[in-house]
Amino acid sequence: MKILIKTGVLLIILSMLSLSLHAQSRLIRRLQQETEKKIVNEIFGEDEKKDEKGRSQHDSNDRMSGQNRRGAGLEADAPDVRRSIADAGAAYETKDFIAAKRSVRNALWGVEIEIGQKVLESLPTSVSDLEYEKSRDEVSSMGAGFVGLIIGRQYQGKEDLQLQATIGNDSAILGLAGLFWHEGMFVQSTDQPNQKEIRFQETRAVISYTDDDGYTLSVPFGQSSVFLLNGINFENENQFMSAANQFSINNIKNILEDK
Amino acid sequence: MKILYTTLISLGLFAATLSAQEVSKQLHEAGSAYDAGNLQETRMALQQTIHELDMAIGNEILKALPATLHNMPIDQEKDNVSSAGDLGLFISRRYAAPENDHYISIEIIGDSPMISGVNALLSLPVFVGDRNQKRVRLGSRRALLQQNEGQDGIHSWDLQVPMGSTLLIFSLRGDMDENTVTNLAGSLPLDQIERLTR
Numbered sequence: 001m002k003i004l005i006k007t008g009v010l011l012i013i014l015s016m017l018s019l020s021l022h023a024q025s026r027l028i029r030r031l032q033q034e035t036e037k038k039i040v041n042e043i044f045g046e047d048e049k050k051d052e053k054g055r056s057q058h059d060s061n062d063r064m065s066g067q068n069r070r071g072a073g074l075e076a077d078a079p080d081v082r083r084s085i086a087d088a089g090a091a092y093e094t095k096d097f098i099a100a101k102r103s104v105r106n107a108l109w110g111v112e113i114e115i116g117q118k119v120l121e122s123l124p125t126s127v128s129d130l131e132y133e134k135s136r137d138e139v140s141s142m143g144a145g146f147v148g149l150i151i152g153r154q155y156q157g158k159e160d161l162q163l164q165a166t167i168g169n170d171s172a173i174l175g176l177a178g179l180f181w182h183e184g185m186f187v188q189s190t191d192q193p194n195q196k197e198i199r200f201q202e203t204r205a206v207i208s209y210t211d212d213d214g215y216t217l218s219v220p221f222g223q224s225s226v227f228l229l230n231g232i233n234f235e236n237e238n239q240f241m242s243a244a245n246q247f248s249i250n251n252i253k254n255i256l257e258d259k
Numbered sequence: 260m261k262i263l264y265t266t267l268i269s270l271g272l273f274a275a276t277l278s279a280q281e282v283s284k285q286l287h288e289a290g291s292a293y294d295a296g297n298l299q300e301t302r303m304a305l306q307q308t309i310h311e312l313d314m315a316i317g318n319e320i321l322k323a324l325p326a327t328l329h330n331m332p333i334d335q336e337k338d339n340v341s342s343a344g345d346l347g348l349f350i351s352r353r354y355a356a357p358e359n360d361h362y363i364s365i366e367i368i369g370d371s372p373m374i375s376g377v378n379a380l381l382s383l384p385v386f387v388g389d390r391n392q393k394r395v396r397l398g399s400r401r402a403l404l405q406q407n408e409g410q411d412g413i414h415s416w417d418l419q420v421p422m423g424s425t426l427l428i429f430s431l432r433g434d435m436d437e438n439t440v441t442n443l444a445g446s447l448p449l450d451q452i453e454r455l456t457r
Contacts, residue, residue, distance in 0.1 A: 082290065085286055107301075107305055111301050115298050115302065
């Protein structure tokens with residue numbers, strides 16, 4: 001009987017132990033699951049939340065930064081010359097001189113754009129191994145004035161070769177420069193060994209060289225025009241002049257009617 | 260005397276009509292040249308039209324200026340309007356006292372890109388270092404006033420009034436104090452001048 005009681009007590013203890021172990025194991029598993037979940041959340045969930053928060057804050061900052069991130073720019077728009085002339089006439093009839101002048105300026109700007117485009121069409125699209133960059137073609141003007149009409153084209157070559165052609169026309173400054181030139185006031189000097197007078201396509205011109213700007217050819221022509229060519233990273237004067245000779249000063253003179 | 264006035268008025272009207280005809284003629288020439296594809300002719304006619312319009316604007320400004328200033332009548336011979344296309348418009352008028360060599364002159368250099376730079380300089384106080392110079396206000400405008408003393412002891416004043424791309428120079432010689440100078444300058448139709456030269 002004593003043995004039976006001892007065995008019963010032992011069984012109860014064992015069963016309680018077993019229950020306890022089972023409960024402990026469930027608790028441990030639960031703890032493990034919870035811990036894993038916490039860790040996963042810690043690693044991914046919170047970061048995602050943070051990322052979302054960060055991203056939204058970043059987006060918000062971008063929106064508030066005032067920095068443009070989109071836009072296709074302005075469409076090329078030339079004034080309607082006929083319309084501007086008609087508007088000028090109508091404004092003048094009503095003695096609105098300011099509006100008339102504004103319309104005449106618009107018309108003048110439209111005409112100068114057309115002149116500039118014609119000159120650009122006459123320029124070569126490739127010079128030696130350099131190709132022109134259409135997006136960098138430029139026509140700018142302040143009307144008849146100090147600066148006048150400026151036409152520019154840029155060429156890019158392999159590696160770092162660059163050529164910039166600029167034509168200035170109808171400018172008071174160029175008129176003075178031309179006067180200076182035609183009066184023979186240009187003096188060559190041994191102080192400036194990197195500049196010399198040459199003849200370029202039957203026109204007097206000056207070629208210069210500096211380490212910073214490379215070769216520059218200046219050809220004043222007509223009453224108030226100039227042709228400028230700047231070559232960067234050309235090997236020598238011959239290579240630069242060979243490129244320069246692919247431009248025709250006569251063509252430009254004819255289009256600008258400044259001979 | 261009456262005949263002289265009538266003649267002068269007739270001449271003025273004739274000149275105005277001639278100028279009006281000139282603008283219309285230039286615009287017509289510009290249109291015809293453009294239709295014919297002659298861009299350089301068009302350009303020249305338009306440039307000439309701007310010149311004619313400048314002359315018309317200059318005459319409008321002269322008309323807007325007072326007939327007398329500080330009891331001095333206009334010195335008609337000194338009225339001048341000249342234009343060099345977009346290089347600018349130049350207008351001048353002088354009021355002179357017949358009994359002495361006191362005078363007031365007004366010079367307006369308008370619609371010139373160069374003047375914008377001068378105006379910017381004038382608006383910076385750092386450039387006003389001379390004790391004979393000071394910045395004054397004419398209504399809502401700032402101006403630069405300079406006092407000069409002539410060898411004969413008579414003061415003269417120069418007041419430079421920047422207005423957009425226009426510069427008005429108001430010069431006076433005579434016994435006037437600073438208040439008189441600024442009041443006289445303030446009595447000029449500055450808004451109208453600015454509007455016409457804009």
